[in-house]
Amino acid sequence: MRTELIAATEEIKKHQKHSLQELESKIEDVKKENKKNLDEISEKLQSIENSEKSDNTTSFFPISEKIFKLKHVFKTVNEFQENVFNVGGEEDHYNVKWCISAKRSNGHLGLFVRCEPIAPADKWSIRTKFECKIVGIKQHYITRAWETCYRTSGGLGFHKFIDWESMKRWYLLNGDLTVEVNAEIVEEAGLRKKKIRKFDGSQKDVSDVILVVRDTKFYVLKTFLASQSSVFKALLFGKFSESEQSEVTLNGIDPHDFHYFLEVLYGESAIDESNIENIVVLADMYDAPTAMRRCEEFLLKESKKALEKKLEIATRHHLEDLKKKCMNEITTTVVQKKAKVTKKNPLRKLLCLS
Structure with a gap:
C-alpha cells in the first residue's frame, strides 16, 4: 500500500512538473510575442525619430498636416462678364467652407480661393498656403503659389493669374476651364471650442x-x-x-x-x-x-x-x-x-x- 502511495505521489509530482514547464513555456512565448510587437512598433517609429537630440529634450516627428484639395470646372468661360465673380461649389474642410472663384478683369483671368468659417469667433484668422493650377490642352498647365491670412470671409488670390487671350488659346477645352488648388492650413485662431481640461x-x-x-x-x-x-x-x-x-x-x-x-x-x-x-x-x-x-x-x-x-x-x-x-x-x-x-x-x- 505504501509503495503504491509513493508511486502515485511521484506520478503527481511528474505531472505537476510537466504542467509547470508547459505554463512557463507559454508565458515565455507570450513575452516573446509582446516583445516582437513592441519592437515592430519601435522600428517604425525609429525611422522618423530625430537624429539630433539634446541632453534633456528629444524630438519625435509624426506629421499632422491640414491639407486638402479643391477642384472646379468653370463652364462657358468665354461668356464671363467683366469684373463679375464666378463661384465654384463649396467644400467643407476643417470646419471651414472653401471654394474657387474666377473673374475676367482688364484683359486677365483672376483666380481666388474663398473662405468662410462655419462657426467663427468675433476675431479669427486662418493662415494658409495655396498652389493654384489651371490645366489645358495636351495637359499643359500653369501654377502659381501664395501664402495668405484670412481675417474676414471672402476670396484672396491673383487678380492677374494669366492674360485672357493666352488662357483662351492654351487652357480652354470646349469652352471650359479646369482649376485645381492644393491647400495647407498653417495656423488658425478663433475657430476652436472652449477647452475643458488643463494640462499646464x-x-x-x-x-x-x-x-x-x-x-x-x-x-x-x-x-x-x-x-x-x-x-x-x-x-x-x-x-x-x-x-x-x-x-x-x-x-x-x-x-x-x-x-x-x-x-x-x-x-x-x-x-x-x-x-x-x-x-x-x-x-x-x-x-x-x-x-x-x-x-x-x-x-x-x-x-x-x-x-x-x-x-x-x-x-x-x-x-x-x-x-x-x-x-x-x-x-x-x-x-x-x-x-x-x-x-x-x-x-x-x-x-x-x-
Missing part, C-alpha cells in the same frame, strides 16, 4: 512626463498615455531614449488640436464639428483605439457634416461602421430616386471613394 504646470505634481508641442507644454502620465496608444507605449517605454527623458518634443502638430486629443483620451466630451477632423487624424496617427471609437461614434450619431465628407473621413481613417452606414445611405438614395451613377452624378464620386 498646475498638473505638474500628478504627471511624470512633459510633452512639448511648439511652445506649449503638456504635463501628463506616461502609463496612462501608453495604455491608450501603442505609439506612446513604444515611444515612452520602448527602446527610445525618450523613455528616460523628462521632456519629449512632438513636431508637426498643432498644440490646440493636441489639447483636444488629450481631452478625448482623458474621457472628456471634447469632440465637436470644429475639431473632429483634427482629432481623428491624431487618433489614427497615434493608434489610439478609444479615441478613434469616440470619433466614429460622433460622426455616426451627432455630426451634421455632409455625407460625402463623412465617407471621405471614414475611408481615409478606416472607420468601417461609418463607411458602411454612408454606403447604405448612398445605395438607398440611388434606389429611391432610381438614379443612374454617371460621371455627372455626384453619387458616382461617393461610390468611387469606397
